[in-house]
Amino acid sequence: MPRTIWNGSLSFGLVNVPVSLTSAARDLDMHFRQLHKSDGAPIEQRRYCSKEDEQVDWEEVARGYELDDGEQVVLTDAELAMVQPRKTRTIDIEAFVDIEEVDPIYFDHPWFLLPFGESEGTLRAYQLLVRVMESTERAALGRFVMRTKEYLVLVRPREGLLSLTTLLFADEVRTTDEIAPGGRKPAKKKVDQAVAVIDALATDWDPERYTDCYRQRLERIVKDKKKGKTIKAPEEPKQPKPPPDLMEALEATLAKAR
Amino acid sequence: MPPKSIWNGTISFGLAHVPVKLYSATESKTVSFREVHVSDGARIEHKRVCSKDGREVPFKQVVKGYEVKPDEFVVLSKEEVAAAAGARGKVIEIEDFVPEGEIDPIFFEKTYYVGCRDEAEGYRVFLAALERSGRVGIGRFTFHNREYLVAVRPLDGVLALHTMRFHDEVVEAGDLELRKPGKGPGKREVEMAGQLVESLHRQFDPEDYEDSYREAVLELIERKAKGEDLSPEEPEPEEEPSDLTAALQASLGS
Numbered sequence: 001m002p003r004t005i006w007n008g009s010l011s012f013g014l015v016n017v018p019v020s021l022t023s024a025a026r027d028l029d030m031h032f033r034q035l036h037k038s039d040g041a042p043i044e045q046r047r048y049c050s051k052e053d054e055q056v057d058w059e060e061v062a063r064g065y066e067l068d069d070g071e072q073v074v075l076t077d078a079e080l081a082m083v084q085p086r087k088t089r090t091i092d093i094e095a096f097v098d099i100e101e102v103d104p105i106y107f108d109h110p111w112f113l114l115p116f117g118e119s120e121g122t123l124r125a126y127q128l129l130v131r132v133m134e135s136t137e138r139a140a141l142g143r144f145v146m147r148t149k150e151y152l153v154l155v156r157p158r159e160g161l162l163s164l165t166t167l168l169f170a171d172e173v174r175t176t177d178e179i180a181p182g183g184r185k186p187a188k189k190k191v192d193q194a195v196a197v198i199d200a201l202a203t204d205w206d207p208e209r210y211t212d213c214y215r216q217r218l219e220r221i222v223k224d225k226k227k228g229k230t231i232k233a234p235e236e237p238k239q240p241k242p243p244p245d246l247m248e249a250l251e252a253t254l255a256k257a258r
Numbered sequence: 259m260p261p262k263s264i265w266n267g268t269i270s271f272g273l274a275h276v277p278v279k280l281y282s283a284t285e286s287k288t289v290s291f292r293e294v295h296v297s298d299g300a301r302i303e304h305k306r307v308c309s310k311d312g313r314e315v316p317f318k319q320v321v322k323g324y325e326v327k328p329d330e331f332v333v334l335s336k337e338e339v340a341a342a343a344g345a346r347g348k349v350i351e352i353e354d355f356v357p358e359g360e361i362d363p364i365f366f367e368k369t370y371y372v373g374c375r376d377e378a379e380g381y382r383v384f385l386a387a388l389e390r391s392g393r394v395g396i397g398r399f400t401f402h403n404r405e406y407l408v409a410v411r412p413l414d415g416v417l418a419l420h421t422m423r424f425h426d427e428v429v430e431a432g433d434l435e436l437r438k439p440g441k442g443p444g445k446r447e448v449e450m451a452g453q454l455v456e457s458l459h460r461q462f463d464p465e466d467y468e469d470s471y472r473e474a475v476l477e478l479i480e481r482k483a484k485g486e487d488l489s490p491e492e493p494e495p496e497e498e499p500s501d502l503t504a505a506l507q508a509s510l511g512s
Contacts, residue, residue, distance in 0.1 A: 002429060002434070012451075012509070013454050013458075013506065013508075013510070014505040014506075015505040015509060022429075022434070023429065024364060024429045025427055026426070026427045026428070026429060028424070028426060028427050030324060032322035032323060032324055032339070033322070033323045033324075033325060034306065034320050034321075035333060036309075037320065037321045039310055039311070040323070040331065041308050041309050041311070042323070043306045043309065043315055043320060045304045045305070047293065047302045047303070047305075048302065048303045048304075049295040049298065049300050049303075050301045050303045051295070051298055051300035052295075052298070052300070056302060060295060060297065061293050061294070061295070061296065061302060062294050062295075063291035063292075063293070063294070064293070064294035064301070065289070065291050065292075066292075067479075067483060072299060073479050073482050074294055074299050075291070075479065075482060076296065079482070079488045083471070083475055083477070083478050084471075093458070094458070095458050095459070096455045096456075096458045096459045096460070097459070097460060097461065097462040098461075098462065101461065101462035102462050104363035104366050104420070105283060105413065106464060107363045107364075107366060110364045112429065112431075112434060114434060114436060115436070115437075120440060120441070121501075123437060123438065124442065124443050124502060125443075125502050127439055127443050128443035128447055128448065128451050129451070131442075131448060131451075132448060132451040132452050132455055135448075135452070136455055136456075138455055138459065141460075141462070141467075145471075149471055150470060152469075158362070159431035160431055161434070161436065163364065165363070165364075167464075167467075168284055169464070169467060169468065169469045170464035170467065172285055172286060173284055174261065174282065174284065174285065176413070176415055176416040178261055179261065179281055179371045179372075179416050180416050181373070181374045181381050181382055181385070181416075185382070185386070186379060186386050187383075190383045191383055191387050191390065194274070194383050194384060195387045197387075198355045198387055198388070198391045198393055198395075199391065200272075201272065201353075201354055201355050202354070202355045202356070202393060203354045203356060204357070204360065205356035205360035205361050205396075207365065207424070208425050209354075210396070210407050210425070211424065212407070212424045212426075212427075213344065213405055214343070214404055214405035214406075215424075217341075218339070218342040221338060221341060221342055222324045222332050225332050225333070225334055226326065226332045231334070231337075231341050239266075239267070239268060240268050240270060240348075240349060241275070246274060246379065246380050246383060249272070249275070250272070250274050252272075253272025253273040253274060256272065256273065257272065
């Protein structure tokens, strides 16, 4: 059972549903520690004052912010805590939106919201929210504070539970203006051919088809190294040249796929 | 100022290759601070120190250790770790095309925009074909010595690339224990909740939401810069949870 990192209540009008938050993503990466090459001892990161070259304890660390004129403003953690929004134990639903209107580019980290506690009332109110959002295909937009930061979040049903995703703010998503290729529309014949290639490579989405080859290779390397084998460095990858004729390449792909 | 690309490569599907560049699509606007020493305001430096001899360790003397048992490490050089990167360095290789609506966005991790490099024709053809087919390309590519699973889809007149989580990195509802209520919500409650959802329904416009916390932090910085004395305030007491039907009625104002 994954760890609960926050609990409070989801508030919807005057209804409060006690909930807990647990991550919907697992970190399966292999984590390495930094070691000192000569003696194999773990390396520690220590804080030093750049002026006195003396070690500094965490309690003596404050936050520095550089203003436009180069002047520095120093805030202590206690001062920063003052602007922490007060209602830290509720997720306030402000609006309901159509799920499809929220582009996944805004999605930040995924979580599950679970009912907190065993009371019948809580479980029923939770089920009520799941059911009403499932039937209306709407998701709830709200705000809440986790640790010290306020987040905009989207709550939507997923597999019979409530899923919560922190969202990016509008100004954190860049515009595509300068990236769009512009120019004339591509020739219909070429697009037809490319669509035919896409159709030939079409399949249903099945996440289990894809395994993390990087993780597997890294596990193998660690295993080999433990046995004392030599690890070979990879070759410098080559950049394929774009085909001189796109149509020819698309046709050749189709011929191969059939 | 035109955005700076962070990667040059090629999208390949079948035998067709489209030369592309990658750009970051998102940037965090969280107010970031640097660590300073409270007594003299000087910048804090992080030093790598050997836990055994207490001396500073230069970066060249740092190797990576994977802990196989407590305090027992398999030591790898940075080059050995890089050997796991795979051989597809400069290529985003599309393996499959899947219907766009089938992928739960929970799989998406970070987003990049894909722009064209050199000539734009192949890019435009690929973009138009994806738009028309309603499909998303699933492929792999290597970035900073690490291989990613990616989804490439049309967005707002360009191609967007999402790095993705693998299936075992996504928690399923079945992995969680959840007790169902003895009695589900009643018809009347579902109706009232439906009305409440309706009354709060709005069109989604990301511009409607501001990062009020960011604003508050910036304001605090300004006050402090003016030399104001900042002193903490008292927290507010919390609300009590209430009876479900009564709360729904009160919310609807009936």
